[in-house]
Amino acid sequence: MPPRLRLRPEHLRTRIPQQRPSHQQCRYASLATATTPAPPIEQTIHSSPLIARYPPTQPPSYKPPEFRKSQLHRQYASLLRSSPLMLLFQHNNLRSVEWVGIRRELAAALRKVDESLAADGRPDYFGDGVKLQIIQKGIFPSALKVVEFYHPEQQPQAPVHHPTDPATATSATIPDTLAASDDTRLTHGLSRTAHEVAEANRRNKKLKHGLEPLLSGPLVLVTFPTVSPRHLKAVFEILAPNKEFPAPKRKANPGYHEPAVQSGLQKLMMLGARVEGKVFDMEGARWVGSIEGGLDGLRAQLVAMLQGVGAGITNTLESAGKSLYFTMEGRRSILEDEQKAQAGEAPKEG
Amino acid sequence: MITKFITSVSTTFSPFNARSGKTARSFLALLPPNARQNMKIDVKMLPRAAPSTSSNSAKPEPAAVLLLGFKDGKQMSLDLEKLKIKDVQEEVDRHSRLLGRQEELTGN
Known part of the structure; x- marks a missing residue:
């Protein structure tokens, strides 16, 4: 019966630690001396901004979202x-x-x-x-x-303590996200x-x-x-x-x-x-x-209607002036005729 | 609802009437898919009535009615203003059961 664990004979040998090449040792030494960089100055002044723990396209829902x-x-x-x-x-x-x-x-x-x-x-x-x-x-x-x-855009916004604002020197608890x-x-x-x-x-x-x-x-x-x-x-x-x-x-x-x-x-x-x-x-x-031509058609109808109204208004306003003008002209001609007649009569009398 | 013995359905209603329109629509939804091959269905829908003010109160909305004809020739006129869909079902089933029993006894 063959062995159940198939091991090759070279695996059974005890491993003798080998001497590592020298250039690898140098690399390890250089890594050991490296220091972590100092944090940026912004991080030491402000607290880090809050991270929403949900994708922006999937805000948590009130009823179970898997339904x-x-x-x-x-x-x-x-x-x-x-x-x-x-x-x-x-x-x-x-x-x-x-x-x-x-x-x-x-x-x-x-x-x-x-x-x-x-x-x-x-x-x-x-x-x-x-x-x-x-x-x-x-x-x-x-x-x-x-x-x-x-x-929601019409409702007042809830007051928010913005933690990244340096003016708010507060240790109040930040609403969790x-x-x-x-x-x-x-x-x-x-x-x-x-x-x-x-x-x-x-x-x-x-x-x-x-x-x-x-x-x-x-x-x-x-x-x-x-x-x-x-x-x-x-x-x-x-x-x-x-x-x-x-x-x-x-x-x-x-x-x-x-x-x-x-x-x-x-x-x-x-x-x-x-x-x-x-x-x-x-x-x-x-x-x-049944609106012909859609919204454009409606707009054209409205414009035509408004134009008609405008023409009507100018006609009405003009007609008042015109009639006044004709009345006055008629009156003037009558008066002139009378004056002429009187002027004609006076010399005859005199 | 037993629709086997209905031969004609004719109804007039306004879908915007929350009471009678709903009953009529529910009744039409209860008819089987092949209803139009077995019975004559005539549906007339009225436009939405103007909100009732003092000026047009003289012209009330026409009453919603449901006219049913059965195989034995019985005509049933149901007033949808008063009856709900459960009551309509009850009325139809009462007569349909009678017809079903007669059919069983004659052995057809």
């Missing part, structure tokens, strides 16, 4: 802050094939809008930024409250202060954001990164067609008229929209979609 709820809350808050235009739909038991078909048709329609915008030479094509997303109705209202009612969620200096959406604001709002019935009656049942959001009536129009034509926004014809888009897509669209109900923080119903949302 899916917390992450969804954060995601919804960021979605609400980054999308000025969103449509709210109810979906009644759609099948996955129907979802696939609807998403495909929506993406195709938005791509077409983007292509036409690019052909016009306009840079605002962002059709791939329009997202169709099913939301959890428990988390979304809370995130909406945080976004609507929690404004460990990952403690009850630190009042944390102002992100998952912080304790944000949570308390949302909770207080739940108890306060007067403060409303307007979407409360819609936030129940199975909901899906269509979010837009900017307010673009052209993209909105394309979305309406696919998801909620009516007379104003006709659905694509069967010849132009046969995929849209597949039974899976059509049966899915019948089960989607448009409830409302949120545009720049304001709540619109279906009619209001359709009105936003």
